[in-house]
Amino acid sequence: MRIKKSMATFVAATMLFGSTGMAFASVDDSINRLNGVGLVKGYADGSFKPEQNITRAEYAAIAVRALGLEAAAQYAKGPTKFKDVPANHWASGYINVAVDQGIITGYPDGKFRPDANVTAAEAIAMMVRVLGYEPVLTGTWPTKYISKASALGLLDNVSIDNFNAPAKRGDVFVIADDALDVKPLEQKGYGDTKTYEESTKTLLELKLKVTEKKDMAVGASVVHDGVAADQISVNGSVYDLVGTVNPFDFYGLKTKVWFNKDNDVIAVKADEEEIFTDKIKSFSGNKVVFYGKGEKELASSVTLYNNFAAGTPAVLGSNVNNGDVVKVVLDDKGKIIKFIKFAYPNTDYVKEIDAANKKITFKRSGSSISLKDKDEDYIQIFKNGKKATLADIKVGDVVSYYYNGDKYLIAATDAVVSGKLTSVADAAGNNVKLVVGDKTVYTNGTAEYTTNNGDSFSVATTANLNDDLVGQNVTVKLGLNGEAAYVISDKEATSKTFDVLVRNITKETTYSGNTNSTKTYIKVTKFDGTMLVYEVDNDDYSTVGDMANGYVGLSTVITSPDTAEINPKDLVKITLNDSGKVSKVVAIDSNTIKTPTNIDKDTNVLYVNGTPYIITSDTKVIKSKKLGGGSSTAYLDETEYVTWDNAEDYVAQNLTNTKIVIDGSKVKYVFLDSTTAVASDYKWGVVVGSKFGIGGGDYAVKINIDGTEKQYTLDVASFTYSNQPIIFKLNADGTKLNFANGLVEMGGLETVEKVETVGDKVIITMTNGNQRIGIASKVKYFDKSGGKNITPITGVSSGDNVRVYEFLDKDGKYQSPTDGMIDFVVKE
Structure with a gap:
């Protein structure tokens, strides 16, 4: 029987009961099995994007793999009969095989349209053809296909309102997964004697050589079952685990398990009548009331599975109690036959992550666990129900864990x-x-x-x-x-006290329009980027200096102070009184203010003389934007808030101009004391023509950026670029170009001999023997001879004269060092 995917209504978001919080969602089950058998492979980031539409090329790949023809598709890669599917298209082999098998066809204009969406009706029809039922269908399009799919059970677990609308990847996954359990129609004989008979084997068995076993008991805890992280225990025997199966979802459940020809476990599904997760509100006699599902009756025999142990009789009021969150299994009469629950012995939330030492420090208890020098085969980490690594766990996550010696089971959630x-x-x-x-x-x-x-x-x-x-x-x-x-809650922390960067201390402020020299103002930037100005209570502070240089300092010595205690660019904590004036300014502890000496951008770690400090998602970064009075480095007129991703390259090259405030082993604040643009300020595109006059002595230029021509007024002393790619920057309001630099091609003008796609790379071999390699999805292309769009690199072919440019780093920023991969190709 199918699982009914119901869940307790009180549970927030998608977090459900269990060691990893996974839900019994049909699309997740389908993805797990399809991934295990190789029908779906997911995107580069590991996701499957079930909410998105699916293209004709993607569906052709699924259909061909379902027929067990993956190897054939690899051999069939190359030229196709469709003018919009070049030989180097990633799906050329799948398209060739799918067309040859009669699963899908092209269009009358000679195109295949590989990137066009597949409608739900088309998806259903193609899966019916995969199962071999096309020859026996009668009726009209698309009813005959939908009717047959329904009769075969392919539509039991999807809800489709409009069969002419684009099919969602998730629905396609569920339909394809259900098709694996259908027995295909096979042709017997040929010509006048041919007939069609239902196979004795399912599509999964017949085409993919997968074996199904039922009534299996599953376990996979490195702590409780003693198996490695990439293994699974099935009925007491240990097997290698392939795919994305999360075995913890199946503890205590009767399951179906699928094995490939190498006897590896590739997929697991629960095989119970109904399963839900809920919180027990009350019970009386043989009746249990749940917050979400209401009242349910106990069967004559009920088993409790608790903390990965073997099943024992469930006794209400003893080992099952009010307030328990339980996974509940019902029989075919809707009565409870199983309770499943977990209670990790250790739960806390994360204060710090020390990546270098693989250490998690917890906020509540102050304790920590270290995975350094532990055998990774016996460390299982999950986050939000998915297999994860230590790098996926972040500050603030709630973490529950078991450990037994050097074996760890760690489950985290950021919900x-x-x-x-x-x-x-x-x-x-x-x-x-x-x-x-x-x-x-x-x-x-x-x-x-x-x-x-x-x-x-x-x-x-x-x-x-x-x-x-x-x-x-x-x-x-x-x-x-x-x-x-x-x-x-931060109830005790007054909103009138906060950390700031002092931009300036002055006897006047344009913010209030007040130029009364008897008043002192402090201009500050909070670490969320907000720039503020406050009057300083003169009863608490006096000033040092006379504004000759555009700023003064503060001193707690009221009469004739010699030295300022607080100056512009200091990192301080200020407190406001009931009148909104600054009544207290205290420098942040100098022991927590550091200048980094090294950086590891890959792990987001800054080092101070060898001591690591970690950049976290809570780290705030402030950068100088406008010098005091336009030229003074002693104080600042403006600052800006930037992200660490955009700032890290700048920090790497300007460590001495960077200050950090630390909190334990993490970095709380970063102050970049420079007005130099960070990498995110740079843009690139192709100059259209040359500069032209727009009146009043001003000139402008048009630049093609990702296919869109934009006009900018020039604010540079000289601009000599014409019909060529450049890097440039704009002013604050984005209307004037105030910096430009021409890109330098790698080898001058070159002639293409051939273009190949290998994995995610594109390789362009030139007639001079040079090979230019880039990541196919990232390389951009522009045809100067008539094209207006900057497009992905699909138009380059043998004989083209091109210029190749390489100027971005691994994160796509204009910043040294670059990643060594080509970024832009211009066809002359």
Whole structure:
């Protein structure tokens, strides 16, 4: 029977019960099996994008693989009969085979349109053809295909409202997965004697040589089952695991398991009548009431599977209690036959990640775990229900873990619910119901809360939360069961005290229009990028200097101070009084302010004399934008907020102009003391023609950027570029070009001998013997002879005269060092 994919309504987002929080979602099951047998391979980032449309080329690949013709498609790569599918197209082999097999055809104009979307009707028709049922169909398009697909069970697990609309990848995956369990129609005999008979084997068995076994018990914990991270235990025997299967989803469940010809496990599916996850509200006699699913009756025999142990009799009020979050299995009469639950012995949320030492330090307990020098075969890490690595775990994630000696099972989630805590109420099992904004969540029985952003914690009881947090904005960190594990508030921190960068200290301010020299103003930038100006309370501070250089300093010595304690460009904490004036300015602890001496961009780690400090998702970066008075380096008129991704290259080359503020082993703030543009400021394109006058002594230029011509007024002393690619920068409002530099080709004008695609690379071999290699999806192409669009590199062919450019780094930025791959090809 099919699993009914129902879930508890109280669970936030997609987080469900289990060691990894995975849901029983049909498309996920389908992806796991299709990936295991090689029908779908996913994108470069590891995703499968089930919500997106699917193209004709992509569908041809799935259909050909379903027929077991992957090897044939590789041999068939090359020329096609379609004028829009060149020999080097990634799907040329699949298209050739699919057309030869009668699965798909081209269009009357001689095109295949590989990037066009497949409609739901087309997708269904092609899968019916894969199963061999085309010859026996009667009726009209597309009804005959839809009717047959329905009769074969291909549409049981999808909901399609419009068969003429583009098919979603997820629906196609589910249909293809269900087709694997169908017995194809096979032709017997030829000519007048041919007949069609249903095969004795399923498509999976017949074409893909996969064996299915039922009633299997699955386990795969390195801690509990002793298997390696890439293995799975099935009925007590250990097998290698292929594909994206997450074995923890199947603990305690009767399953179907599929083995390939090498006896590796490639897919697992639950084979129960109905499964759901919910929280127990109450029970009486043989009736259990759930928050989401309502009342359910116990079968005569109910088994509890708990923490990966073998099943034992379930006893309400003993090993199954109110407030428990459980996975529930029903029989064909809708009665409960199994409870499945987990309780990790260790749960906390992450304070720091030390990538160099593979160490996680926790906020709540202050404890840490280190995976350095541990055998990676016996370390299992999951995040949000997916297999993950230590690099995927971030500061703030809730982490639950088991360990046994050097074997670790680690599961993380970044699920949160944020907003105003409007009410709290008692719930089953000494839990608390929280209403946060428009969402409802429940605590997990051991939940805690903080009013000072984690400096101290208290037990999250209804009374405590009502007294301390109702009416406050909170962040609720959810655990693996989708329940509230930590309720975080910064209630105690006054909004009148915050960290800033001092831009300037002055006796006047254009912000307020006040030039009264008896008043002192401090111009600051908060680390969210906000620039502010405050009056300083003269009862608390005096000034040092006379504004001759455009700034003064602050001193706590009120009468005749000799030295300023606070100056422009200092990193400080300011406090405002009830009048909104600055009543206190304290320099940030000098022991926490560092100048980095080295950087590892790949791991986002800055080093200070060999000591590593980690850039996290919470690190804030501020950069100088405009010098004081336009030229003074002693103070700043403007700053800007930039992302670390855009700043890291600048930091790598300007370590001495960088200050960081550290918090333990992580970097809290970064200040880039330079107005030099970071990599993200640079743009590139092709100059259209030459510069031209626009009146008033001004000149402008048109530049083709990704196929769009844009006009910019020139704000440079000289501009001599014409019909060539350039790197350039714009002013703040994006209307004037204030920097330009021509790109230098790699080898001058060259003639193409051949173009090849190998994996994700494109290789252009020149007649002079040079080979130019780039990542096919990233290389851009421009035809100067008549093209207007800058396009992916599909138009280059033998005999073309081209200029090749290489100027971007691995992240696509105009920054040295480059990645050594070509970026742009111009056809003369």
